[in-house]
Amino acid sequence: MIGTENQVSTQTPTPGTDLDAAARRVDTAVERAELLDAPSRRVAMDLKAAVEDFHREGLLRLVRRLKEDPRGKELLFELVDDPVVYALLVMHGIVRADPMTLAQQALNEVRPYLESHGGGVELVAVEPPVARVRLSGACSGCSQSATTLRELVETALITRAGLERVEVVPAEPEQVTIARGSIGVRTQWTKGPAMDEVPDGRVTLWHPPGASATGGPVDPGAIALVRIGEQVSAYRNACAHAGFSLERALVDGEGGVLTCPWHGYKYQALTGECISAADKRLDAHPARVDGGHVWVRLGA
């Protein structure tokens, strides 16, 4: 049984319903589905996925047909300028993500190799056809191995993100914070949990030193660590939709998609780009794996 009458709305769609009201109805239905027992929740989520697949197929046919006709193609370009239409098409994987997302994805593919050789790369900006990156560790300097690692970064961005040129910006000076009343000095890179405490394909909450757990639906002091294989990303634990905790988010390791448990917003799991709304993204912290531990750069 999916739910009782007072758990799941039986309201039928009203013709002409405005978009906000429709979105609120989806939010409410997903919130209610979250209250169901596990088997019922799976049925509800399967139903949601089946409806989305059906819509994707319909949208694909629509887009293909429009592209076949020059007038249709023109109209399609106008439609994609509408943020709602754009978000819908990106959500269904019908239009390509923006250049920043593509560049992040390209770097995420080479990052494990760089890190295994003691190097790191941070994407600073993408202004097609140019990407700007900051290199660290073994990627910087003039040695033969640094040159090889830099070429790897450049090739990834050019071949996988469709960019033409990569510029390296100077490394930031090492930033330090001095705690009031403390004799210690610590860098912004903070040692997080061991990799074997961060399970693959899910979100692990980590509270950095000084952040206390609230244990409630809102816990923005925590860092949400998302691990897919050997790659880990770190985000402030606040969904970009309404700020709720990402602790129980679903992570689809194969598709690389993270789904917020509260109202179903979807994100690229390793970059934090929002698939459901083009103007939103998770608040990311640079993260790396070193010596079997996750390290997260905190602070501004």
Ligand code: FES
């Ligand atoms: S989707 Fe609403 S808080 Fe995440």
